[in-house]
Amino acid sequence: MKKSRFLAISLATLLALTGCAGQDLVSSDDVVVGDPSTFPEDSTMAALAERDSIRIGVKFDQPLFGDLLDGASVPVGFDVDIAKILAKSLGFSENQIEWISTASTDLLGYIKYGKVDFAVATFTITEDRKREIGFAGPYFIAGQQLMVASSNTDIAGPDDMSGKRLCVVSGSTGADYFAENYDAILVAVSGYSDCVDLLRQGSVDAAVSDNVILSGLILANPDFSMKLVGSKISEEPYGVGVMLERNDLRHFFNKALQESFDDGEWKAAWDEHLVSILGTNTFIPQVDDY
Numbered sequence: 001m002k003k004s005r006f007l008a009i010s011l012a013t014l015l016a017l018t019g020c021a022g023q024d025l026v027s028s029d030d031v032v033v034g035d036p037s038t039f040p041e042d043s044t045m046a047a048l049a050e051r052d053s054i055r056i057g058v059k060f061d062q063p064l065f066g067d068l069l070d071g072a073s074v075p076v077g078f079d080v081d082i083a084k085i086l087a088k089s090l091g092f093s094e095n096q097i098e099w100i101s102t103a104s105t106d107l108l109g110y111i112k113y114g115k116v117d118f119a120v121a122t123f124t125i126t127e128d129r130k131r132e133i134g135f136a137g138p139y140f141i142a143g144q145q146l147m148v149a150s151s152n153t154d155i156a157g158p159d160d161m162s163g164k165r166l167c168v169v170s171g172s173t174g175a176d177y178f179a180e181n182y183d184a185i186l187v188a189v190s191g192y193s194d195c196v197d198l199l200r201q202g203s204v205d206a207a208v209s210d211n212v213i214l215s216g217l218i219l220a221n222p223d224f225s226m227k228l229v230g231s232k233i234s235e236e237p238y239g240v241g242v243m244l245e246r247n248d249l250r251h252f253f254n255k256a257l258q259e260s261f262d263d264g265e266w267k268a269a270w271d272e273h274l275v276s277i278l279g280t281n282t283f284i285p286q287v288d289d290y
């Protein structure tokens with residue numbers, strides 16, 4: 001009797017260590033999104049659901065996705081709404097969410113070392129990052145582009161950036177991409193509003209980031225006219241970041257995201273925040289159970 005129980009525990013441990021357990025734990029219909037009473041006893045979901053609050057990393061300076069508007073105490077945006085959907089999937093109400101500002105510079109570390117329980121922060125799923133954290137999703141696909149002052153007529157795309165000053169946010173995919181592929185002079189800052197300030201002062205010639213992030217900055221700064229130039233230079237699938245060893249949570253979030261794609265909640269978030277720049281959505285992402 002004792003021996004077989006030991007064997008059962010060992011098998012569960014082995015599955016957890018190899019990462020198989022996550023999928024097995026949540027793929028069955030027995031685990032119901034939004035109903036903690038169905039969460040397996042030893043799962044990350046059950047452990048989180050026991051708590052009084054959940055800590056979620058989002059951006060605080062990205063109009064449309066995660067933005068702390070003047071005087072507000074909670075951020076708003078598409079990412080924020082996706083985060084609320086996922087908090088609800090674990091049984092948390094909105095007022096049980098502790099919002100934590102996670103800039104690109106330190107986002108990976110915040111997820112990896114558990115300073116947030118998960119993050120929804122325009123964070124691109126990349127192979128390098130997948131070695132350090134897990135990603136659910138994607139829940140959105142963006143692409144990098146360049147932004148310049150509207151008065152600029154020299155820069156029509158990345159090939160024109162040779163010897164020019166380019167604002168990048170440290171830790172972002174745009175910073176890496178330009179460092180590897182172009183000989184622009186990189187000016188690294190910690191947030192996107194800094195790039196707008198530098199463009200406004202004429203201290204940089206362009207800024208690089210995801211097209212939707214840049215579009216949000218253009219909308220949020222009507223007093224300074226800026227424009228996107230060139231075509232998209234990358235594909236940026238946004239994922240929900242979780243600790244690498246929390247594979248069960250990653251699969252559970254994939255299930256919750258898929259349900260939100262199917263039941264219209266994801267589309268409602270799009271219509272609320274993104275329709276002004278992207279129009280009615282024409283695609284629904286598919287979660288990728290790597």
Ligand code: GLU
Nearest residue numbers: 104122123124172173236
């Ligand atoms: N999606 C890009 C990334 O994950 C840019 C996002 C950002 O810097 O906030 O690096």
